[in-house]
Amino acid sequence: MTQTSTPDIVTGSPVRLEAVSAPGQPEVTPALEELYRGFEKELLVPLWTEIGDLMPAHPRSRAVPHVWRWEQLRRLADRAGHLVPVGRGGERRAIALANPSLGGRPFATPTLWAAIQYLMPGEDAPEHRHTQHAFRFVVEGEGVWTVVGGDPVAMRRGDFLPQAGWNWHAHHNATAEPMAWIDGLDIPLQYVTEAQFFEFGRDEISDAERITPERSRAERLWGHPGLRPVSAGRTTAPGSPLLAYRWEHTDRALADQLAVEAEGFGGTVEPGHAAVRFTDPATGADVLPTIRAEMHRVVRGAETAPVRETGSSVYQVFDGSGTVTVGEKSWSVTRGDLFVVPSWQPFSVRSEAGASDSDSGALDLFRFSDTPVFEALRLDRTHVEGTTR
Structure with missing residues (x-):
């Protein structure tokens, strides 16, 4: 049984049903054909013609595994920096990853x-706000400050900078060099749920916001491990109040996990595989309501067990090199490369990093996913190959 969305020239209906002889389907008769014409006229689709697509035995993502090379992204972003203005209209010089199976939409996953966002020397990205939850992650360079709610926040290599929806934000490059970073947002989710809002802010930020402090106000209040400012009381706004998670702290946490493992006390996800999750210091939950962010470190020669998860992920290689396998695809990856893991596709990685291509001597991977959405809906499921979980 097939159903298409092309309007029927006779009935004008977008529903078109075809009776076919197949196991589990009713016998094809003139009466069945007449019934289907009635369904089409009234814009009805019987479940027995669609159950294979609507209720498959396991997730079948519309996205496919794919890799984008940082060298090519950086080169094209630099060309765009010399050709495309960053003011009102385009609003941001951001170049989205388009998964090859999603019809040309600017979506990495559904x-x-x-x-990749690129800001030229002395440029400002004007202020705006939107309901989409967002973050910035810096794989190289420094010199840009993001100004969130009037608070200037430095962006440097390895830093993770979350920003919950509906917060005013702008960027400015205070140096004589261009800078690139990656943006992650839940744009496709809010697009499909028809929940998005957007609003322009000021064309220019104030001189007071153009300063370049070593630490933002958010860091001075919230950036102390295990310590919560009493003045904050009960926080009700979604998302983390800490606007920057610095690489020095992430790096130390990963190194300490591996050191504890080497001493025989565990502490890692699996042998040679350390991982941390960025969390909201006020609640301990994910930094953003719809996005989970993590950093993974895999020591040279270690290989992770293949894992399947509901929901999708995007990874960026922060440092080192290795071989990534997603479903039936395998790639060699190196610093800056980005790749997609669609829902329920098995994913594993083998680290080939060393002192020549990694500061830590290991393969460091930044990951963000839609897991909080699946957990909230009780649709999260994980299977690690070779285990019962």
């Missing part, structure tokens, strides 16, 4: 947006 729920996640990923883009």
Whole structure:
């Protein structure tokens, strides 16, 4: 049984049903054909013709595994920096990853947006706000400050900078060099749920916001491990109040996990595989309501067990090199490369990093996913190959 969305020239209906002889389907008769014409006229689709697509035995993502090379992204972003203005209209010089199976939409997965953003020396990205939850992750360079709610926040290599929806934000490059980073947002999720709002802010930020402090106000209040400012009381706004998670702290946490493992006390996800999750210091929950962010470190020669998860992920290689396998695809990856893991596709990685291509001597991977959405809906499921979970 097939159903298409092309309007029927006779009935004008977008529903078109075809009776076919197949196991589990009713016998094809003139009466059945007449019934289907009635369904088409009234814009009805019987479940027995669609159950294979609507209720498959396991997730079948519309996205496919794919890799984008940082060298090519950086080169094209630099060309765009010399050709495309960053003011009102385009609003941001952000170039989105388009999954090859999603019809040319600027979506990395059905729920996640990923883009390289590029700011030229002395440029400002004007202020705006939107309901989409967002973050910035820096794989190289420094010199740009993001100004969130009037708070200037430095962006440097390895830093993760979350920003919950509906917060005013702008960027400015205070140096004589261009800078690139990746943006992650839940644009596709809010697009498909028809929940998005957007509003322009000021064309220019104030001189007071153009300063370049070593630490933002958010960091001075919230950036102390295990310590919560009493003045904050009960926080009700979604998302983390800490606007920057610095690489020095992430790096130390990963190194300490591996050191504890080497001493025989565990502490890692699996042998040679350390991982941390960025969390909201006020609640301990994910930094953003719809996005989970993590950093993984895999020591040279270690290989992770293949894992399947509902929901999709985007990874960026922060440092080192290795071989990534997603479903039936395998790639060699190196610093800056980005790749997609669609829902329920098995994913594993083998680290080939060393002192020549990694500061830590290991393969460091930044990951963001839509897991909080699946957990909230009780649709999250994980299977690690070789285990019962």
